[in-house]
Amino acid sequence: MGRGDRSAPSLECSPAVPRGLPIRLRVNGALRELRLDPRVTLLDALRERLGLTGTKKGCDQGACGACTVLADGKRVLSCLTLAVTCENRDITTIEGLGSEGTLHPVQRAFIAYDAFQCGFCTPGQILSAVALLAEGRAGSDAEIREFMSGNICRCGAYPNIVAAIRAAAGAAGEADHAVAGEAGRAAAGQADRAGV
Numbered sequence: 001m002g003r004g005d006r007s008a009p010s011l012e013c014s015p016a017v018p019r020g021l022p023i024r025l026r027v028n029g030a031l032r033e034l035r036l037d038p039r040v041t042l043l044d045a046l047r048e049r050l051g052l053t054g055t056k057k058g059c060d061q062g063a064c065g066a067c068t069v070l071a072d073g074k075r076v077l078s079c080l081t082l083a084v085t086c087e088n089r090d091i092t093t094i095e096g097l098g099s100e101g102t103l104h105p106v107q108r109a110f111i112a113y114d115a116f117q118c119g120f121c122t123p124g125q126i127l128s129a130v131a132l133l134a135e136g137r138a139g140s141d142a143e144i145r146e147f148m149s150g151n152i153c154r155c156g157a158y159p160n161i162v163a164a165i166r167a168a169a170g171a172a173g174e175a176d177h178a179v180a181g182e183a184g185r186a187a188a189g190q191a192d193r194a195g196v
Ligand code: FES
Pocket: 056, 057, 058, 059, 060, 061, 062, 063, 064, 065, 066, 067, 068, 077, 078, 079, 080
């Protein structure tokens, strides 16, 4: 190998790590046992070893957000995350977010608002949006844009992406409202029955 050779580390074992490090990853709720070169990124482990190709490799250097997945509910760039650091963390990829019959509300909103063109950035956009909603960062279009700014869309679908996230945030708010309303009505019923 020449000095200029910058080929990616092998996904299997390097001579220095004869059999690779044993690692257990919990991906989309399933425990997966692998042996990996410790230099392998989470992105390559997901795509090349586990066949989860929904997570996309764009820049492979932390600049585009295409590789975004959730680790314990927080968004991470899987191209900058070593797989060995993810042991005992819950990894969620786009494959684990919803199923064909029951899409996640953010997935439904992206379809309803036509929030993609080529679709390459979409898995990362959707996972980032799911985390953004959990972070409570959908208060305004400007806030959505700011907290989605790590996810680049080369097709320029930004207006529709923002609209989809705003709609998903509204739907989540209405659901919360309905749950709160039901809880309130239940509490009032209990108080009535108790004669309070
Ligand atoms: Fe990870 Fe671009 S592929 S940020």
